[in-house]
């Protein structure tokens with residue numbers, strides 16, 4: 001593994017564009033469904049929706065040479081009320097009807113329900129393609145565990161697409177266990193992802 005210097009820190013409002021770039025890069029196939037080749041527009045919309053959030057608690061970034069190279073977004077049940085509840089009307093007001101609806105749909109597909117109140121849930125984790133394989137993903141997961149403990153949770157949990165072998169193996173390597181797999185016809189139709197594996201790690 002090539003060494004790389006990075007720091008993991010809490011996200012702030014000035015990171016919104018950097019986070020958006022990483023998220024669109026990491027989940028490129030999903031964004032392509034909504035935006036085709038207009039990657040920049042997808043980035044603008046993600047950045048805008050992050051900037052509309054009242055607070056960014058539970059979002060951490062990996063910084064390499066002052067640039068965001070990775071991000072993890074965590075949530076507990078209590079935080080749900082405070083984050084990710086941007087109404088469609090606010091998206092439409094800021095982005096217009098068509099792109100406002102797209103932003104709202106993306107939000108909907110990215111925010112799964114946390115499946116129990118003992119858990120802190122990983123909404124998403126992504127590392128930009130050029131920074132992968134250098135330990136950033138593992139370090140972000142470690143920060144996620146620390147955050148879950150700070151929040152008094154017993155588990156860290158997540159859902160991974162059943163065809164995402166790289167991420168699935170990484171989670172198993174750091175101690176997550178498969179709990180169940182769920183089929184989702186909607187995500188199958190839209191993204192071609194029909195099965196999601198729910199995983200949990202018990203925190204010591």
Ligand SMILES: CC(C)(COP(=O)(O)OP(=O)(O)OC[C@H]1O[C@@H](n2cnc3c(N)ncnc32)[C@H](O)[C@@H]1OP(=O)(O)O)[C@@H](O)C(=O)NCCC(=O)NCCS
Nearest residue numbers: 026125126127132133134135136137138159160166167170
């Ligand atoms: C999953 C992801 C976050 C991992 O980030 P990363 O920074 O590359 O991960 P790390 O460098 O910390 O690697 C962790 C382990 O995964 C393995 N790994 C990483 N990339 C790999 C690859 N392309 N092929 C095989 N194994 C790989 C490494 O072997 C490493 O284990 P090791 O430390 O024992 O060698 C990153 O690949 C990513 O952003 N993917 C796209 C988005 C995504 O799928 N997110 C998860 C959705 S649930």
